[in-house]
Amino acid sequence: MKDLRRRSHHKYTPYHLPQCVESSYIYHTVQPENCLYQSVNHINQFEQAPRKLTASNMNRYLKERDHYIVTILHAKVAQKSYGNEKRFFCPPPCVYLSGKGWKKRKEEKGESCQLYPFVFTNIGSPDQPGFQQYDINEKENIAFCSAKSMYISDVDKRKNFIIHSQLIFQDGKNLGIFDSKRIKVISKPSKKKQSSKNTELCISSNSNVALFNRLRSQTVSTRYLHVENDNFIASSLQWGFLSIHLCNDNEPDGEEVTVNEGIVHYGQTVKLVFVKTNLATPMMIIHKVDKQTVVLDADDPVSQLHKVAFYVKGTNRSYLSINQEKVIMFQASPCSKDPKRDVISDAASWTIISADKSTYRFCEGAGPVQSKIAPVPFVSNLHLTGGGDVVTMEVNGEKFTSNLKVWFADVEAETMYRSSETLICLVPDVSLFKDRWKYKQSDFSVPVSLVRDDGVIYPTDCTFTFTPELYFTDEAGLHERISRYVTPTKLL
Numbered sequence: 001m002k003d004l005r006r007r008s009h010h011k012y013t014p015y016h017l018p019q020c021v022e023s024s025y026i027y028h029t030v031q032p033e034n035c036l037y038q039s040v041n042h043i044n045q046f047e048q049a050p051r052k053l054t055a056s057n058m059n060r061y062l063k064e065r066d067h068y069i070v071t072i073l074h075a076k077v078a079q080k081s082y083g084n085e086k087r088f089f090c091p092p093p094c095v096y097l098s099g100k101g102w103k104k105r106k107e108e109k110g111e112s113c114q115l116y117p118f119v120f121t122n123i124g125s126p127d128q129p130g131f132q133q134y135d136i137n138e139k140e141n142i143a144f145c146s147a148k149s150m151y152i153s154d155v156d157k158r159k160n161f162i163i164h165s166q167l168i169f170q171d172g173k174n175l176g177i178f179d180s181k182r183i184k185v186i187s188k189p190s191k192k193k194q195s196s197k198n199t200e201l202c203i204s205s206n207s208n209v210a211l212f213n214r215l216r217s218q219t220v221s222t223r224y225l226h227v228e229n230d231n232f233i234a235s236s237l238q239w240g241f242l243s244i245h246l247c248n249d250n251e252p253d254g255e256e257v258t259v260n261e262g263i264v265h266y267g268q269t270v271k272l273v274f275v276k277t278n279l280a281t282p283m284m285i286i287h288k289v290d291k292q293t294v295v296l297d298a299d300d301p302v303s304q305l306h307k308v309a310f311y312v313k314g315t316n317r318s319y320l321s322i323n324q325e326k327v328i329m330f331q332a333s334p335c336s337k338d339p340k341r342d343v344i345s346d347a348a349s350w351t352i353i354s355a356d357k358s359t360y361r362f363c364e365g366a367g368p369v370q371s372k373i374a375p376v377p378f379v380s381n382l383h384l385t386g387g388g389d390v391v392t393m394e395v396n397g398e399k400f401t402s403n404l405k406v407w408f409a410d411v412e413a414e415t416m417y418r419s420s421e422t423l424i425c426l427v428p429d430v431s432l433f434k435d436r437w438k439y440k441q442s443d444f445s446v447p448v449s450l451v452r453d454d455g456v457i458y459p460t461d462c463t464f465t466f467t468p469e470l471y472f473t474d475e476a477g478l479h480e481r482i483s484r485y486v487t488p489t490k491l492l
Contacts, residue, residue, distance in 0.1 A: 051366040053455040058365060058410040061457055062447065067363035068101035068373075072165060072180045073241055075210060076354035077201075077304050080185055082154045089150050091210045091224055091239040091353070093180065095119050095165050097136075097143040101363060114170040116143045122164045123152060131166055137237070146237065152185060160184050176374025181356040189305035203264045203302040203352060205246035208275065210239050210355040213322050215346045223322055225350070227274040232281070234322035241355055243273045253283045253313070266298040269313065284310040284320065289349045293335055294319070294342040308352050309344055321348040366455025375399040377450050379460040384427075393464075395423040395450075403453040408464055409433065409446035423450075430466055443467050 061067070074093040081087040097116050106113045116138070120131035134145040152161065163180035190201060203209060213234060215221040224239030225232060232240075245259040247269045257271065264270060266288045272281045288298035289307040302308065310320040312329055321330030321344075330348040335341035360376040379397040386392045395406060402417040406425040411432045413425040433446065445463040452458070 051455055053366045053451050055410040057455065058407060061363055061365050062409065066100035066104050067361045067459060069099035070167065070178050070360040071096040072163065072178060072358045074163060074180050074183060074356060076356050077184045077186050078152055079305065080154055080187055081151050086151045088148060090222065091212055092146040092148045093150060093163050094144055094146050117167040117169045117175060119145050120166040121147050121150065123150065123161050158185060174372055176372030178360055178374050180358050186304065190303055193300040199263065201304050203244065203354060205260060205262055205264055206243060208355045209242050209244050210353050211242065211350045212239065213347065213350055227277060227279055230279060232327040234325050234327055241275045241357060243275055245271045245273065247271050247283060264302045266300060266302060283313045285313060286310055292344060294332065294344055296342065297340045302352065305351055305353055307349050309348055309350065317342055319344055319348040323347065361459050363457040364455065365457040369454045369456055371454060373456060377404060377458055379450065379462055382462055391427040393425050393427055395425065396421060404450050407449045407451050
């Protein structure tokens with residue numbers, strides 16, 4: 001995103017809230033089998049011996065993009081439990097398994113092969129026992145599980161923690177442990193007026209959030225704002241990873257609106273966007289909820305786990321609400337005791353909380369490997385150093401190991417390991433990219449990947465751009481030269 005003092009334009013897919021949204025979802029809970037965990041340390045002896053990745057292997061991968069994707073969604077804060085109570089994390093942490101890799105593995109191993117691995121989670125140290133298995137639910141080529149029984153007690157004195165998810169196939173293949181982002185522990189939602197300086201507990205514009213609704217404060221009635229089939233729904237199983245944006249109060253609604261940076265305050269105009277599909281709600285004003293009334297004149301910062309209401313602009317006291325699985329507009333009534341309040345039902349009262357996610361992608365590019373896939377390296381940014389005939393690039397990130405090489409498309413670069421957070425590589429000569437660079441008069445980009453010495457590919461969100469340069473010579477006139485001075489880019 002841009003500098004906090006600037007504004008930017010965002011384009012959305014608009015969503016018009018109906019009085020009712022037809023949707024249905026059936027969920028059946030199956031108790032996990034404890035005996036499945038006994039095969040954790042077993043390695044399938046029939047796995048093929050690992051091979052070094054070749055250019056043809058990489059070309060095939062770049063064409064097919066048949067990697068595995070593991071995504072962990074979770075709230076940024078978790079409320080501590082006291083005594084014998086169990087305050088389960090809400091929304092529950094979710095592990096999503098997607099990508100072409102899972103299906104490809106099953107096709108190669110045969111119909112008897114398990115499509116998705118078992119998922120075990122733990123909030124303690126990853127080398128300690130206490131991993132709990134959660135059931136996998138499959139829907140539209142995506143598998144997911146929700147850790148609905150996860151909580152942290154007052155005996156645990158940590159101020160923050162990480163969720164560890166271990167993925168193990170039925171045949172014993174262990175993919176390793178995949179971590180969430182760090183989660184802050186809070187005692188209870190703050191009832192005090194928050195300061196804008198306390199950004200950790202405030203909701204910021206252009207940040208990610210989750211919203212849930214709980215009728216009569218009953219846990220079993222919890223429903224989450226989600227999107228299914230291009231409709232907003234109130235799901236009891238999945239929760240939507242949303243972004244919240246501050247909008248100009250007087251700007252008309254449309255596919256493209258101006259969004260502002262800063263802390264979200266009550267009384268401001270916002271728009272909610274489902275991150276995966278870019279589906280957006282209409283312009284709404286976020287208000288504070290006190291019991292079953294909307295406080296229309298509140299203007300303090302919106303904080304974690306606050307109860308909020310969303311007034312749909314341009315309507316007569318209509319608020320974002322639910323009716324079973326349907327997302328509708330609720331007609332509020334004025335408060336007879338206070339003209340600065342509206343009376344709503346529980347169905348129009350939402351709890352807001354900041355959300356985060358970790359995404360891991362990998363592919364066994366040279367064939368199945370026996371080693372664990374995790375930890376998965378992550379690239380945060382790229383920096384060019386040097387010049388002239390030798391151009392080097394510094395790769396910054398985390399979880400780097402000495403057996404990683406940087407690849408530019410299908411070309412392996414000479415790579416030097418500096419630390420778990422830094423790799424240095426030589427930018428390959430542009431002539432190695434064959435026909436892609438000849439006679440080009442415009443920039444061309446190649447993807448940057450990290451590859452382990454056993455052929456495991458870790459794609460990144462970074463590209464590397466070669467820029468052509470024009471220059472004159474005395475004899476031949478205008479000529480074109482492809483420069484190796486390039487632009488590394490981190491895709492958002």
